[in-house]
Amino acid sequence: MASTTDRAVGIDIGGTGIKGGIVDLEKGELVSDRVKVATPEGAKPDDVLAAVEQVLGTLEVSDAGIPLGVAFPAIVKNGHTLSAANVSDEWLDFAAEDFFEQGLGRRIHFANDADVAGVAEVRYGAAKDAEGLVILTTLGTGIGSALIYRGELVPNSELGHLQRAQHGKDAEAYAAYSAMERDDLSWEQWAERLQWYYSHVEFLFSPDLFVVGGGVSKHADKFLHLLELRTPIVPAVHRNNAGIIGAAALSRGAAPAHLAATTAKV
Ligand code: BGC
DSSP states (O other): OOOGGGEEEEEEEOSSEEEEEEEETTTTEEOSOOEEEEOOTTOOHHHHHHHHHHHHHHHTOOSTTSOEEEEESSOEETTEEOOOSSSOGGGTTBOHHHHHHHHHTSOOEEEEHHHHHHHHHHHHSTTTTOOSEEEEEEESSSEEEEEEETTEEEOOOOGGGOEETTTTEEHHHHHSHHHHHHTTOOHHHHHHHHHHHHHHHHHHHOOSEEEEESGGGGGHHHHGGGOOOSSOEEEOTTGGGHHHHHHHHHTTTOSOHHHHHHHHHO
């Protein structure tokens, strides 16, 4: 086990659950239980803050003695949340980083959930030695995306909000894992929607590797082989823990300097 100075806490706030854990930054692995509470109904700031406090309390890391990274499912720019797809509108143009820092009484590193998952997979996972352009997507309540070119994160890509002309809605409303549950689709039926989505993203970006994260990535063997793409597509090594691990990794400059620098700006 790593010494305590090699550890940080990662909190991954999602549309459905708020997950947290203590991470060994050397190995990029959880060294605590993975603690999860449901995202409060409506996901308003005060309620989300209380849920984050609950996760930190369960992990017994409520004091500021260990670095803390928090990931959030929205555009995060200069500490402000600029979108609110699966959370309360109160997060629109909201000084969220300050809000969490004041509420928790400690400094945090604050970034988009898919971006931090991408950082985790580049640093410790499926995209570790990947060349060229890696696109990580998380398939959950929404679709999150991280664009990483030669190890450099281009933050806030928001590829879940590509428009699907056929029904005039965001891609995530059609192809996220929540759409599969909502419409009661079989793996094969959902894979047809994913085929449209990944073909479209492939056409737009010609990536070198797709990495698929989110909770459903643990069932990757049920649907990834059904997709026909030129680009290799693999599950995230850290599955649904990539957000926790990436948030922790960015919390104290543990990421490679170029990753820490780019995400520090978001
Ligand atoms: C949000 C993204 C987020 C993704 C996954 C989308 O609805 O706009 O910021 O990364 O969901 O949580």
